[in-house]
Amino acid sequence: MKLTIGHLYPDLLDLYSDRGNVMILEKRARWRGIEVEVVRVDAGDATDVRGCDLLLMGGGMDREQSLVARDLQHRRANLEQAVAEGAVVLAICGGYQLLGEYFETGSGERIPGIGLLDAYTVAGERRMVGNVMAECPLDGPTETIFGYENHSGRTYLRAGTDPWMRVVRGDGNNGSDGTEGARKGRVFGTYLHGPLLAKNPRLADWLLGLALERKGTGGGLRALADRWEEAAREHLVRRLAELDGMESPHVGTSTGE
């Protein structure tokens, strides 16, 4: 059995360590004896993503984002087909915004997305930055998800697309409605970095399972020894409580070199 992971725009959307998600999914599959191929999808190339079981996309700086926004328009039909055939899509931050209908900049200009999610994003003044804890349903019990957000865009969902998670700590989609991320069928978007899958191994395996479903081997992934992940989750709950109790940093703090 072979799992094919498509990494969308690894050079353009590489801002925030989200490539870690690709590494994590790749290794978690390999450690279970599943063969993995990672396919790069770069701007301007003619890669057919229908062969991919999983499609991953990170975020980039403004310049890179607009290059990607243009390139994505040419891939729209191909991506829609891949999703219709059962591919799982995970897009983070800037990538998430581009999966929606549009991104409206501060000057009112609308950069079109590809509408895989019924969502739109509007530039905001305040940057939403910090550690996030959120509750995410994984076909059963709710899983606590740990991540880090850093965005000024506010994303709002429309009918047809559900929020993926609910924030317990942090701002999430827009800092006002308590939602975080979006889900429509097998397409997922979220603001959470960390990378997302590093401290959320059950979410990683759940996505792997979903991607493997069409091969007829969805469930039944062998458990891995996620000792450090569990320790990290346990520690982070305490750490975040500690951070919340701390005063905001005083002005003079400097990092030196």
Add this chain to the structure above:
Amino acid sequence: MARRWQFWAALAAGRMVYRFLRVAGRKATTLPGVVAMRLCPGFLAAVGDRFAGRLVLITGTNGKTTTSNLVGTWLNDNGWQVVSNRLGANLVQGIATAVVEQLQRRRSYLEAAVFEVDEATMEKVVEDLRPGVVVVTNFFRDQMDRYGELDRVVDLVAGALARVPEGCVCLINGDDPVAYRVAPQGRRVQFYGLQAPEWLEPRSREVRDGKFCGFCGHPLSYAGFFYGQLGIWRCPGCGRERPLPEPAARHIRVAKGGLAFEVDGLPARLDSPGLYNVYNVLAAYGAVRAVGLSQEQVLGAMARIRTGLGRLERFRLAGRPIVLALVKNPTGLNEQLKVVERTPEVTDVVLVLNDLYADGTDVSWIWDADLERLKDKGIERAWCAGTRAEDMAIRVRYAEWPAEIRVIRDPVACVEAASSNPSDLAVTRGGSGRPKGTVYVLTTYSSLYTLRDWLVRRGEEEHDDETDHRPSVSRSARSVQ
């Protein structure tokens, strides 16, 4: 200086605050400056008047502290009276505090101010301080929780450089296409860089910034990389290319665990093997020459350069070599991992990851670093410490080092355990008194000085004549010119 009395009164008040805080056992790196600036709104402008261009500002992502310490030391060595923010307090208040603490009432014929300046702070001080020399070291992704995207930081610095006085010498790292972007029009710009084809990597395996031309947006092409996005770059779109460096470092080679090279025909020798430090030396050399030192005046110092506290500093603990280095962003960590890779017999690596404000509250950057580089290095134990030790343990797990991962939260306890742990190397050598494996300690900022202080107390700093156990580069291709 219209109201000199106001300046000196503010300085005196700031100094009282400084003394008071010191007596109370506090660090006093910001408050005295805050007080002085509150009492004299033109405080920084008065500092600019006093130094009248003999003032060096050093900014950029990596290398600020090392470069400004070299500049300060070389000026000092030659009898200059220097005011500088040596402890790296590089925001406005930190700069003002350094003045409060160090400025002598009596003017000296040879005096200068050397400040490292936070990238976002440059625009706030440049017009008041009116520097005679500005250094821009490099730009890498760093602490995005604080500044947002790199492009924004670069724009801020470019805006500041556009406002330096006429006649100010701008020393810019020309090997970095991102730093190249901030060179101001109509000013004296010198691009420093490496003339070292033997150090070029044809391909980069690292996460890179600045892939696109800052002028026309076209993807850049490279004849080779030194590290990160630093290298021999060219823009096929607008034809801009990496400028011929001045000053340039040539004939870079590995020597006694450090690096030997030439700058302007002067022999230079560094005590540590990180290539990035050659850039710091070039920047410092360019700066002191611009301030007024002659070649002869730096000749002696260049032959024996030490890169400073906690920057690949070597210690010895129970007979075991310990190396301490600061890491704070992916490029910095990559460079340290390369040093570890080139060092023979490293058995233990201690990784300290903190998430305090000074470290950056977002720790995801460790996933942008190429830890996979050490996969085949034979590291036996990876020790993880700090407020986010487990995050580091997860990163090492996915890097698949064949090492045992251990987590000890407290950095000092962790280093102590790592260095007292009997290394297999000693056993296989029959415990014949040969050195046991080296312990590399890579830490984020907030634990650096705690660890250093502890190592200074507990260990012995290695001396210059002890070269056997130093890291050395085994890649022979790099030892020739």
